[in-house]
Amino acid sequence: MIIIEFWGLLLTLITFFISKKISKYLKKIPPILISGIFLIIFLKYFKIPYESYNKSAQILTMLLGPATIALGYPLYNNLHVLKKNKRAIYTGFFVAISSAILSTYILGNIMHLDKKLIMSILPKSITTPLAVETAAQINGIPQITACIVFLTGLFGALFSHDILKYFKIKSDIAKGIAIGASSHVMGTSSCIEKKRELQITFSTIALIIVGIITSLSCVLFFT
Secondary structure (H helix, E strand, O other): OHHHHOHHHHHHHHHHHHHHHHHOOOOOOOHHHHHHHHHHHHHHHOOOOHHHHHHHOHHHHHHHHHHHHHOOHHHHHHHHHHHHOHHHHHHHHHHHHHHHHHHHHHHHHHOOOOHHHHHHHOOOOOOHHHHHHHHHHOOOOHHHHHHHHHHHHHHHHHHHHHHHHHOOOOOHHHHHHHHHHHHHHHHHHHHHHHOOHHHHHHHHHHHHHHHHHHHHHHHHHOO
């Protein structure tokens, strides 16, 4: 039966929609965190292997890539802004990519982390489909990468706007680039909640371009 075969997909969707309702009463706690905690408890309580759940919900993973690209729809309305600020934008991309890779690699070695663990953490700031595949290519551990990517995105979704406000960053373009380049789709979701079109546009551009270049850079320099 279809319901039995895709029980993980149905469980995830139902849990997420319920979590959205709950998150309205819990300020600053995103639905993805609530649903994640519930799913972990559910699998643990009923002793369901993660592999079984993952297999029945894998269609969601497959859809992450197309969904990420689809977020870029506001770009068409803001191409003039992109052209006008292209130098600043490209500089932001370069700084984000180089600082994320170098800081992770250098700190990992200073702390004497296992090489596999360092390779698993390197793509932490890019969207999950790219990060997991990149980790596999550079001899990392995809499962650890997925967890680190989630935590990085969660931190960005929860605190990015407050951090930028503290440093008195007012430009929506700068905010969008910073959030998208550092905390991928989950960070971008916080821009969507703010309903600021420029933030959404440039956060989406950042997560796509930074994700692709980071992935290529990791494979080029660490394989």
